[in-house]
Amino acid sequence: MFFKKKSQPCEEPEPQPEAAASPLGLLRSRAGAAQLPHEVLEAIAGELDKLEKTDAAIAEYSVGINYIELLLALPWNVSSPHKLDLARTQAVLDTWHYGLGQVKQRILEFLAAKTLCSKARQSILVVDDEEIARANLMHVLGKEGYGCHGAANGAEALEVMARKEIDLVVTDLKMERMDGLELLDRINRSAPEVPVIMVTGFATVSSAVDALKKGAAHYLGKPVNLDELRRTVREVLEQKLFVQMGKGPILCFTGPPGTGKTSVGRAIAEALQRQFIRLSMAGLRDEAELRGHRRTYVGALPGRIITELKRAGVNNPVFMLDEIDKIGQDFRGDPASALFEVLDPEQNVHFTDHYLELPFDLSRIMFIATANDLTKLPGPLLDRMECIEFTGYTEREKLHIARQFILPRQLKVAGLSKSAVTLTGEALSRVINDYTRESGLRGLERQIADVCRKIAMLCLKSADRQEEQLLIDAPAVAKLLGPRKYRREAAEAAPQPGIATGMVWAETGGEIINVEAALMPGSGTLLLTGSLGEVLRESAQTALSFLRSRAGDFGIAEDFFKDADVHIHFPSGAIPKDGPSAGITIFAALLSLLTKRPARRDVALTGEMTLTGRILPVSGIREKVLAAKRAGVQLVLLPQANREEVEALEVDVVEGIRLQLVVQAGEVVEPLFASQSFILMS
Numbered sequence: 001m002f003f004k005k006k007s008q009p010c011e012e013p014e015p016q017p018e019a020a021a022s023p024l025g026l027l028r029s030r031a032g033a034a035q036l037p038h039e040v041l042e043a044i045a046g047e048l049d050k051l052e053k054t055d056a057a058i059a060e061y062s063v064g065i066n067y068i069e070l071l072l073a074l075p076w077n078v079s080s081p082h083k084l085d086l087a088r089t090q091a092v093l094d095t096w097h098y099g100l101g102q103v104k105q106r107i108l109e110f111l112a113a114k115t116l117c118s119k120a121r122q123s124i125l126v127v128d129d130e131e132i133a134r135a136n137l138m139h140v141l142g143k144e145g146y147g148c149h150g151a152a153n154g155a156e157a158l159e160v161m162a163r164k165e166i167d168l169v170v171t172d173l174k175m176e177r178m179d180g181l182e183l184l185d186r187i188n189r190s191a192p193e194v195p196v197i198m199v200t201g202f203a204t205v206s207s208a209v210d211a212l213k214k215g216a217a218h219y220l221g222k223p224v225n226l227d228e229l230r231r232t233v234r235e236v237l238e239q240k241l242f243v244q245m246g247k248g249p250i251l252c253f254t255g256p257p258g259t260g261k262t263s264v265g266r267a268i269a270e271a272l273q274r275q276f277i278r279l280s281m282a283g284l285r286d287e288a289e290l291r292g293h294r295r296t297y298v299g300a301l302p303g304r305i306i307t308e309l310k311r312a313g314v315n316n317p318v319f320m321l322d323e324i325d326k327i328g329q330d331f332r333g334d335p336a337s338a339l340f341e342v343l344d345p346e347q348n349v350h351f352t353d354h355y356l357e358l359p360f361d362l363s364r365i366m367f368i369a370t371a372n373d374l375t376k377l378p379g380p381l382l383d384r385m386e387c388i389e390f391t392g393y394t395e396r397e398k399l400h401i402a403r404q405f406i407l408p409r410q411l412k413v414a415g416l417s418k419s420a421v422t423l424t425g426e427a428l429s430r431v432i433n434d435y436t437r438e439s440g441l442r443g444l445e446r447q448i449a450d451v452c453r454k455i456a457m458l459c460l461k462s463a464d465r466q467e468e469q470l471l472i473d474a475p476a477v478a479k480l481l482g483p484r485k486y487r488r489e490a491a492e493a494a495p496q497p498g499i500a501t502g503m504v505w506a507e508t509g510g511e512i513i514n515v516e517a518a519l520m521p522g523s524g525t526l527l528l529t530g531s532l533g534e535v536l537r538e539s540a541q542t543a544l545s546f547l548r549s550r551a552g553d554f555g556i557a558e559d560f561f562k563d564a565d566v567h568i569h570f571p572s573g574a575i576p577k578d579g580p581s582a583g584i585t586i587f588a589a590l591l592s593l594l595t596k597r598p599a600r601r602d603v604a605l606t607g608e609m610t611l612t613g614r615i616l617p618v619s620g621i622r623e624k625v626l627a628a629k630r631a632g633v634q635l636v637l638l639p640q641a642n643r644e645e646v647e648a649l650e651v652d653v654v655e656g657i658r659l660q661l662v663v664q665a666g667e668v669v670e671p672l673f674a675s676q677s678f679i680l681m682s
Contacts, residue, residue, distance in 0.1 A: 023065070024048055024051055024052060027044070027065075027068050027069075027072070028045075028048055030072055031044045031045070031048075031068075031072060034072060035076075035077055036071075036072075036076055036077070037076055037077075038212075039358060039359075040071055040358060043071065043357075043358055044068055044071055044072070047064050047067060048068065050064065051064045051065070059298075063295060063300075067295065067355075070302060070306075070310065070355075070356070071356075071358075073310050074306070074309065074310055074356075075309060075310075075312070075313055075314050075315045076315065076360075077315070078313060078315060079314055079315055079316045079364060080273065080274045080275065080314050080316055080317070081273075083272060083273045084111060084114055084115045084272065085271075086108060086111060086115060088271060089107075089108065089111055089268070089271035089272070090104070090108060092267055092270055092271040093107065093108075093264070093267055093268075093271065096263065096264075096266075096267040096270075097260055097263065097264060097267065098397060098400050098401050098404065098405070099393060099394075099397040099400075099401070100259075100260060100264070100390065101650075102389075102391075103253075103264065103388055103389075103390055107251075107264070107268060107388070110251065121145070121147055122146055122147070122167040122168065122237050122241075123146065123147040123148070123149065123164065123165060123166055123167050123168075124141050124146045124147070124148050124149070124166070124167065124168045124169075124170060124233065125148075125149045125150075125151060125157055125160055125161065125164075125166045125169045125170070125171075126138050126141070126148060126149070126150050126151070126170050126171075127150075127151045127152075127153065127154065127156075127157045127169060127170070127171035127172060127175070127180070127183065128150075128152070128172040128175070128199075129152050129153055129172060129174075129175045129176060130172075133172075133222075134150050134152070135150070137170060137199075137224070137229070138150055140226055140229065140230070141170075141229075141230075141233065144230060144233070144234075146233075149164060149166070152175075153175045153176055153177045153178055154171070154175060154177065154178025154179060154180065154182055154183030154186070155177045155178045157169065157171065157178075157183055158178075158183070158190075161187075161190075161191065161194070166191075166194055167194065167237060167240065168194065168195055168196075168197065168233065168236060168237055168240070169183075169187060169194060169195070169196045169197070170196075170197045170199060170233070171183055171184070171196060171197070171198060172198075172199055172200055173198055173200030173211070174200060174201075180200065181214060183196075184196050184198070184214050184215060184216055185214060188214070188215045192215075193240070195236050195237075195239075195240055196215070196216050196217055197216065197217055197218045197219075197220065197232060197233065197236060198211045198216045198218070198219045198220065199220045199221075199222060199224055199229075200220075200221065200222060201221070201222035201223075217236045217239075218232050218236060220232065250343045250345075250367045250368075250369065250384060250385045250386065251366075251367070251368045251369070251385070251386055251388060252324070252368075252369040252370070252371060252374075252385035252386065252387045252388065253369070253370045253371075253387075253388055253390055254370070254371045254372070254373075254387050254388070254389055254390065255372070255389055255390025255391060255439075255509075256372065256390070256392055256438070256439035256440050256507070256508050256509035256623070257372060257438075257439075257440050257442060257508060258438060258439070258440020258441045258442035258443070259390040259391070259392065259393070259439060259440045259441070260390065260440075260441075261370040261390055262278065262320065262322055262370060264390075265278070265318060265320045265368045265370070266278075268318055268366075268368070269317070269318035272318065272366075274314075274316065274317050274366070275312040275313070275314050275317035275318070276317060276318050276320070277308045277309075277311075277312055277317050277318070277319045277320065278320045279305070279319070279321055279322065280322045280323055281321050281322060281323050281324045281326065281327050281335070282322070282323040282326040282327075283326065283327075283328055284327050284328060284335050285328035285335065286335070287334065287337075287338045288303070288354065289303060289335070290303045290305060290335055290338050290339070290342070291303045291305075291338055291352075291353055291354050292306065292353040292354040292355035292356065293354060293355055294354045294355065295355055295357075300355055301355060302353050302355040302356055303353050303354070303355065305319075305342065305351075305353070305362075306353045306355070306356055306360065309360075315361065315365070316364035316365060316366070317365060317366075318365075318366045318368065319365045319366065319367050319368070320367075320368045320370065321339070321367065321368070321369045321370070322369075322370050323370060323371070323372075324336075324339075324370065324371050324377065325371035325372055325373050325376040325377055326372075326376075336377065336378050336381055337378065337381075339381055340380065340381060340384070342362060342367070343367055343369070343381070343384050343385065345363060348361075348362035348363055348365075349361050349362070349363045372507045372508075374387065391439070391622045391623060391626075392438075392439025392440065392509045392510065392622070392623050392626050393439065393440070393441065393626075394626060394629075394650070394652040394653055395432055395433070395629070396652045396655075397652065398432050398441065398444060399425060399428055399429065399432070401441060402428050402431075402432070402444060402448060403423075403425075403428065406441070406444065406445050406448050407423060407428075407448055407452075410445070410448050410449045410451075411452055413449065414449070414452035414453055414455065414456040415456055416452060416455060416456060416459070419469075420469060420470065421452070421455055421470045421472065422469075422470070422471050422472065423448075423451070423472045423477075424471065424472065424473045424474070426473060426474040427472050427473050427474050427477045429474070430474040430477045430478065431444065431447050431448065431451070431477055431481070432444060433486075433488070433630070434478075434484035434485065434486060435447045435481055435484060435485050435486070436485075436486070437485075437486045437630060438508065438509065439508065439509025439510065439623060439626065439627075440509070447481065450480075450481060451472065451477065451480050451481065454480045455470060455472070455480075488630075488631055488632030493601045494601070495598035495599060495600055495601050496598050497592050497593055497595075497596050497597060497598050497599075498516060498517045498518060498519075498592055498593035499514055499516050499517075499589060499592065499598075499599065499601070500515050500585050500586075500588035500589040500592060500599045500605065500672075501513075501514060501515075501599075501601055501602075501603065501604045501605070501631075501633065502514070502515055502582050502584075502585030502604065502605055502606060503581075503585075503604050503605070503606040503624035503625075503627055503628055503636070504579060504581055504582065504606070504624070505579070505618075505619065505620030505623050505624060509623050509626075509627065510620060510622075510623030510624040510625070510626055510627030510628075511627055512604065512627050512628065512630075512631040512633075513570060513571070513582075513585075514571055515568065515569075515570060515582065515585045515586055515588075515589040516568070516569045516570075516571070516589065517566065517567065517568050517569075517586075517589040517590050517592070517593040518566075518567045518569075518593070519560075519564050519565075519566055519567075519593055519594070520565050520567065521563065521564060521565070522563070522564055522565030523563070523565070524561050524562055524563070524564070524565070525565045525566075526540065526541060526544055526565075526566050526568070527565060527567040527568070528540055528567075528568050528569075529567070529568075529569045529570070530569050530571065531570075532570060533579075535579060535580050536579070536582055539580070539582055539583040539586055539608065539609070540568050540586050542583060542609060542610070543583055543584075543586040543587040543590055544561075544566060544590060545611060546587065546609065546611055546612070546613055546665065547587065547590055547591065547594065548560075548561055549611075550613070553666070554591060554594075554595065554669070555595060556594045556595065560594060566590070566593075568586060568589065568590070580616070580618065581606050581607065581608055581618040581619075581620075582606075582608075583607065583608040583615075583616075584605045584606065584607040584608070584609050584615055584665060584668065585605045585606070587609055587668075588605055588668060588672055591669070591672075592672075592673075597673050598673075599672050599673060600635075600671075600672060600673070600674070602632060602633050602634040602635065603633070603634070603635045603636075603637065603671060603672055604624075604628045604631075604633045604636050604637070605636075605637045605668060605672075606618055606624050606636075606637075606638060606639075607637075607638065607639040607662075609665055613664050613665035613666060614663070614664060614665075615639045615662055615663060615664065615665060616639060616641065617639045617641035617642045618639060618642065621638065621642050621645040621646060621649070622645070622649060622653060624636075625649065625653055625654070625657065625659070626653060628657060629653075629656060629657050633657065634657065634658060635657070635658045635659075635660060635671055636657060636658070636659050636660070637661075637662050637668050637671065637672075638659060638660070638661055638662070639661065639662065639663075640661040640662060640663045642661070646659055
């Protein structure tokens with residue numbers, strides 16, 4: 001072999017980079033420097049060994065490189081720090097959102113439990129057959145603020161754990177009666193959530209590997225370095241506490257659109273000072289979008305959950321699964337069922353993406369789901385979540401939100417200053433009542449944005465193109481937005497026989513419906529139209545049978561159904577309708593038809609009815625009352641069984657409307673056909 005002489009430095013070759021400078025060498029160096037779990041390092045090493053034998057020109061080479069890059073980029077051990085401050089959380093929620101008192105209270109309770117969990121004093125069990133060594137370890141750890149217990153061997157340690165709640169076990173390896181490895185095995189079977197740190201004077205590589213393979217959290221040799229002991233104990237307990245705080249119920253925000261579900265989730269992330277990830281589930285049909293494709297497929301990619309975690313760079317963000325009730329299902333799989341592993345606290349510790357093929361711990365993530373209609377979710381998935389209901393806003397709340405949040409935002413978008421344009425309270429009320437009919441705020445924001453754009457157009461058309469001080473009142477709103485889109489049908493419609501006003505709860509919140517009934521010559525047939533489900537059809541049949549059985553009590557001819565057909569119709573036939581809450585409304589419409597007495601249109605009813613006339617409780621009381629107020633209803637008849645829900649309604653909800661509780665169907669006759677006006681509640 002030929003070597004250059006030292007006397008000829010100019011002819012020496014440039015030092016060539018070693019294997020570490022090659023792409024595979026750089027990846028190997030990055031893997032060695034990164035603090036990755038043992039199984040991840042093994043996967044990277046195996047993939048690198050395979051790539052070293054693979055030609056760089058073939059497709060499998062780039063697939064392997066991308067796979068290793070993903071493993072190195074994922075936040076296996078990168079977390080945001082603990083920042084649970086209830087006072088700050090409440091301040092952020094109050095600043096970002098007006099109203100939603102019950103929702104905020106439930107969120108604060110959820111976070112308060114985690115705060116107490118983080119502040120609880122943790123207990124350590126020290127197991128060593130040398131009394132002096134055991135006492136020294138207990139003294140050192142006790143000074144760190146931990147509660148310490150001692151045991152001379154593994155058998156005594158198990159007795160202590162049976163009596164006391166232990167968070168960590170620090171045990172010697174060689175002991176009589178039961179050694180450290182046997183104790184570790186027993187703990188892993190009976191209390192796998194308790195981590196174990198091995199401390200021994202016979203530390204060898206094989207014993208350390210054996211202990212770690214059997215589930216030990218850490219391994220220390222004697223004599224014990226006290227600083228290393230303190231640091232190790234602190235890290236292990238923090239890791240356990242982090243996992244405990246991550247576990248718990250998965251929150252599901254449910255309610256009508258536009259009530260602030262997504263923005264409350266963003267506010268929670270801001271309050272906790274965590275990363276916020278929002279993943280829209282609407283229209284998701286392919287299970288592989290959640291759990292990834294296997295790497296055997298061309299163009300395989302990891303699932304969206306792993307991809308979003310890679311983008312966030314931390315393993316404990318606030319992760320929102322938005323519109324979870326709108327997930328599709330077809331031949332490509334059932335994404336809703338794939339969410340079981342994601343949202344189940346018992347399973348998401350070892351979530352396995354098909355592309356990743358390694359378990360990734362999702363238990364530290366705070367998952368929040370949102371849905372408009374819980375009935376569309378599979379029962380097992382719903383069972384894994386704790387639902388928090390977002391109810392609609394009252395008119396007073398909408399006025400405050402429009403004035404404090406929506407109007408300033410839309411003025412800025414339209415290029416107008418807040419000081420140049422003022423909308424009066426009457427103008428905002430006109431927008432709320434005449435141009436929107438919703439439980440949420442999206443329609444209101446669109447109308448206010450329309451007003452602001454029209455004002456901006458007027459400013460540009462002015463001669464000097466200067467903003468002038470503008471005061472927009474109710475008549476000006478009518479000129480800007482045109483004819484009103486909604487009318488208070490209950491207050492303005494004329495009563496007539498065979499029509500009754502009912503209240504229902506739909507995906508968009510509370511709604512007012514009119515039930516119409518007609519009698520015609522026939523052979524005793526009940527006709528039902530209006531895209532009705534089976535429940536509503538049975539409710540109509542029950543109401544008719546009750547009237548036939550009690551015809552004499554209501555002044556109706558007992559054979560009215562013999563030579564006549566009864567037709568019951570629910571308007572808006574293109575909209576499917578079903579649910580157990582319209583029975584009493586159908587009864588009212590039939591009674592009005594058969595007695596030829598017009599029912600009051602400003603009296604609304606809700607409740608399911610039995611064959612004996614008893615009125616059963618219903619859900620969505622608050623939403624239905626708000627819908628009745630929007631329609632101009634003066635009196636609402638509710639089931640007596642809903643008394644507790646009625647008494648819990650806020651003052652804003654019951655202001656300007658009267659609520660009456662009824663037990664039997666006969667009790668609705670007097671208020672329904674009375675002619676006098678009712679005194680409104682204030």
